[in-house]
Amino acid sequence: MIDSEKNDETRRNFLRKLCYSAVLAFVSPSLVMRGKNKKIVEWIIGENYNPYDHYWSMGIDINKCIGCGRCAESCKIENNVPKEPFFFRTWVERYHIYKDGEVAIDSPNGAINGFSKVVSEKSLEKSFFVPKICNQCDHPPCVQVCPVGATFKSIDGVVLVDANYCIGCRYCIQACPYGARYIHPVTRSADKCTFCYHRIVKGKLPACVENCPTQARVFGEFKKKASPIERFRRMNKINVLKPALNTEPKVFYANLDMEVK
Amino acid sequence: MKNYWNSIPEQVKRISILLIVIVAAFIVIRANLVPKDFGELGHYRTSAIDEIIAQNLKYGGEILCSECHDDVAEKKASSFHKNVSCEVCHGPAADHADDPDSFTPTAPKDRDTCPICHEYLQSRPTGFPQIISVSHNPFKPCKSCHNAHDPTPPETPKECSACHKEIFSVKSLSHHAFVECKTCHKTKDNHRLSPREFIPEKPTSRNFCGQCHSDEIVNNDEIPKISMTEHEPKYVCWQCHYPHLPEAK
Amino acid sequence: MEEIVQHLTPILNEVTGYIFPNEIELHWGLLVVIYPYLTGLVAGAFILASLVKVFNVKELQPTYRMSLLTALAFLIIAPLPLLAHLGHPEKSFEIFLTPNQSSAMAMFGFVYVWYLMAVLLLEIWFDYRKDLILWAKSEKGLKKWILKSLSLFSTDISEKAVLFDKKAVKIITIIGIPSAFILHGYVGFIFGSIKANPFWSSVLMPIVFLFSAIVSGIALVLILYSFITPLRGKEIDMACLDKLANYLFYVMIVDFSLEALDFIHRVYESEESIKILSDLVSGKLFVSLVVIQILIGMIIPLIAIALIKILKWPADLRKQIYFLSAILVQVGIFSTRWNVVIGGQLFSKSFMGLTVYKMSFFGLEGLLVSMILLIAPLFLLYILFKLLPPWEEARNL
Known part of the structure; x- marks a missing residue:
């Protein structure tokens, strides 16, 4: 023994x-x-x-998300995001769409503690979870408005923040249509998802993708023949969030409902 | 030249000198304060990338785990949990991979961890295995019946309701309460052992429902009847009626 | 860190509907309301001053130098609220070092410096140069040297030189008008160009900002003029005051029409965001937008000044009504800035919920600092008036 x-x-x-x-x-x-x-x-x-x-992007399949919130939790652990429920690089929303057309959305603590059951008198049409994350726009409004060049799109397509150069004017937060940015309360600089840049340069998956138990999140190369993303885009009907704003997101959603904004 | 200098009004000369001093000071200050590596790759500091990738890893990733724990990885690879990364349940373990003696990840032993994914929620996709933990063997740790690395029910379930509890409970309140699952879903016995490989069949035509609901059939008068030829002939029944709760609006 | 969390936690319970978790923290507070308010006063006061020089409106001569100094005092304070709201004020100089050409905010540094150095200071300097030299001669001690250094030790007061000064002032004013338009129009553009925010995103935003700026600037000079003149024991020049009120009236009509156009356009187009925006305007913004901004700050003063024009009331009553109307206009314009900056952040970009703005009293973002920043330009103006008296009788013709 x-x-x-x-x-x-x-x-x-x-x-x-x-x-x-x-x-x-x-x-x-x-x-x-x-x-x-x-x-x-x-x-x-x-x-x-x-x-x-490289040119990175992410795919999210709504039909596979079980709302366990492991992505949001592992993101906070991996990236030292403050634990309080006001600062998220990624979070999961729950949608309840009732037969009378009412839409109720919630995301208690970004889904990190899971969801509790909702009791409603109304009859439910459908319900689902939607993980949200920085859309890593190819045409990022946050980069456009940063006055000093503290946020930028890297060569491999990831929008990053130079926390040591950021002056904390918060213009990028106003410009982001997805609510994906926040001011880190300790550094007082803007902060956001980096696709776990420190991981992907070492050949690892972003923490949220690594820890998604149902493969609702897929990560890989954009516009390369053999890549999980290209397969994802080929096999599914794809949509992005707020396409009318022409931000050209590199986070693609499969089976996205019209109520998701 | 001197004439030209004299022709400039005195006040303009003074203002110009001040302006030149300010502009020169700005240029000198700017040249010294702009970071040396700014603008090499774009409108940003190149060293910002170095600072970002210097961040420590917390999660090692499944591939790293399986380099040492290949036995567990092999077992898990053919199970329902093949896509569940080790650190989802065991927590971040990059430190453990760096130095196994310094830190040992924990394994969940209580009933709190599994329901994070497997507790029943309306919003979860159908087909995902879910339980209602208050009534599912209360106080018994999950692992006493299920092996997390190869999760299957401890005994082969006998009733459909063991797995499809939500559908069962909806159906049990409906007019179809006494219609057995097998009446509509032809199911091979193997479905209970490998549910995804042997998927039960579903009715394919209107005539299936018509076996009971057609006005040409003589049976119990309480069963609602319709004319199969006149009642919305273009659609199949379950496009409007939910068979597990047919009276729903 | 703990302070922020304590501030944010109660807001969680006051959110209605759904907002993104990162939106609980409202990012631009009272300080960012004050900034466009102050620059608006600057642009307005300058445009008023330029009416005298470029369009030769003789009646306004008594307010010319006062307008210039008002613009200067407010322009010097204007960047302070911006600086105070930064997470890293110590790095703010980066905006001059590495301005991002695609950022409206980065252009701030250049627009501001251009306006301060190339327009305001230069115009004031040329206009005051002769007086500075003469005043310096009659003063003693420290003040003599301050005045001398302000004149850059210039000495030439020959007729030719003074004539050059006048010409320079006129040219600078002509350059100054588009510069003032740019200064405040660009502040409007900072908001109007944010496509993520449907409340802000509008081509009319810069121009609405500009006209409301002119309104506020004229009203401010009107208040200052009718407040200071009696204090100095002088008679208010009614021709000047009537002219000021006239311009105020006309610009307010334009401003009101533009805002109405913006409103009608939004309602008629009725885009995706209309539901949440109408919830916002009829709910949380009702008092500050409909009651204060439109009714008290716009319609009542318009009616008051219109009545004066029709009924030809006596001078004393006119003075009081002008003064009160101008005060109401100031309240209204401040409210306009509040509604744009705070109002534009009270709804979620998910269009599914509304949040609240909690103001604190102490701290950099608090009410106290904001009050100080609003009063500071007036103190600065007092010092400028002492140093460079703008009164007509102080002028050496």
């Missing part, structure tokens, strides 16, 4: 070392250098990641 445990231990250690050496083997050879300046090239080599090779 004790022996087998020890064996397990050494086996795990061995596997871990094997992984490390595999990573090192990938990192050390010189990469094809793209980009004009030295800094970006160093950065690409350091992380074994070339932003010019």
Whole structure:
């Protein structure tokens, strides 16, 4: 019994070392250098990641979302988002559409503590959950209005915030049609979803996608032949939020209801 | 040249000198204060990206877990939970992957964790397994009957209502209360063991409902009857009537 | 951190319908109401001053320098509420270092500096230069040196030089009018260009801002003129006051028509947001928009001034009615700014719910700081009046 445990231990250690050496083997050879300046090239080599090779986007299937809120919770843990219910990088909304046409929406604490049952005298037409997140617009109004260049679209299509350069004027928050931005109460700078940029450059999935138990969230490359997103877009009827505003979101929804705004 | 200088009014000279001083000061200050790496890739600081990716990982990801816990990963990979990442239940464990001795993730032992996904809610998609935890074996930890890495019911359910409780409870209040599920849904026995592989059949035509509801049939007078040829012949019955609660508006 | 949470928690219970969780915190508060209010006064006062120089409205000569100094005093204070509302005021200089060309707000720095340096200061300097030199000669001690340095140690008061000053003032005024339009029109554009917010997003926004700015500027100079002149023991020039009220009346008519057009256009087009906006206007904004802004701040003063024009009342009564009307107009215009800035944030961008604005008393975003910022320009104006007396009798002709 004790022996087998020890064996397990050494086996795990061995596997871990094997992984490390595999990573090192990938990192050390010189990469094809793209980009004009030295800094970006160093950065690409350091992380074994070339932003010019990627363009990220997300797919969300409403029919698969069970409203467990694991995305919202793991996002807060991964990204040090304050626990209070006023600051979210992602959250889940619940829609109740009644037969008389009334629409009731709620998102208590962004769904992190789950949802409680709703008792209503009215008869229900349908009900569903909608996860919300920064739409990572290809034509982002927040970037357009930032007065100092503290928020920007990166080479690989992710809208990021430079928290150390942000002056906290909140114009970007006013310009975002999706309510996806907030002022971080500690840094007093604007904050928002980064598609877990620190994870995707290391080849990992964003925390919300990693922790979605039903694969309601799909993550991958936009406009590449073999990518989960392209399959998602091919297999489903796709919509985006507020298409009339021409923000060109890179978060695509399947089975989206007209009441969702 | 000197003439030209003299022809400029005195006040303009003074204002111009002041202006030149201000503009020069602005240019000097600006040249020194703009971050060196600003504008290399776009209208932002390049080092902002370095600062963003320097953030620590909290979640290691399923692939990392399975490198050591390959036994569990293998078992889970063929189960209903194959898409549920380890850290959904065990919590963030990147630290554990870095140094397994420093920190051990916990496994949920109580009845609080599983209902986060499996408690019945109207808004959840149909077909997703749900329970009403207050009446579902109260006080018994989930794991005493279900293995989270390969969740199947402890015994093969005998009644349809074991899984389709919501439909069953709706039907039991309706005029169809005494119509058995199997009357309309042909179901292979294997459905109880692998529900997704052996999906029960559904009626396909109007004539199926007409077996009871056609005015040409003679049976119990309490059953409502319609003319199969005249009553909305273009539609199938369940486009308007919900078979599990036919009296619903 | 805890302060913010304490401030936000009670709001959770006052939300009606559904708003996005990040919208619980209302992002632009009272300070951002004050900012367009102050710049509006600046633009209005300057345009009034330019009537004298460019359009040669002789009756308004007594208010010319007063208008210029009023514009300067309010312009110097105007950026302070913006600065105070920033999360990082210490980084505000970045707006000059790396302005984002696509951002309306980034252009603020340049529009502001242009207006302050190239228009207002320059016009005041040329207009006062001769007086500064002469005053400096008759003063002693510190004040002599302040006046001397203000004149940039200029000495030339030959006829040719003074004539040049006059010409310069005229040219600067001509440049100044479009600049004043830009200054306040751009403030309107900051709001009007936000497509995410249907309450703000409107092409008419800059122009409505501009005309309400002119209204508020004229009303302010009218208040100052009819308040200060008796204090100095002088007689109010009724021709000047009547002219001021006349201009106020006409500009108010234009402003009112534009706002009515905006309203009718929204109701007639009846877009996606109309339901939530009508809930907003008939509910939370009813008092501040319908009662204060339109009834008290617009219709009552319009009727009052119209009655004066028709009934030809005696001078004393006219003075009082003008003064009271101008006060009501100020209240109305402040309310206009409130309704745009706060009102535009009271409904959710989900169009499914309304929230509330909770004002605090202390703290940077609080009522106290806002009151100070509203009074500060008047103190500054007092100092400017002492240093650069705008009265006609102080002028060295």
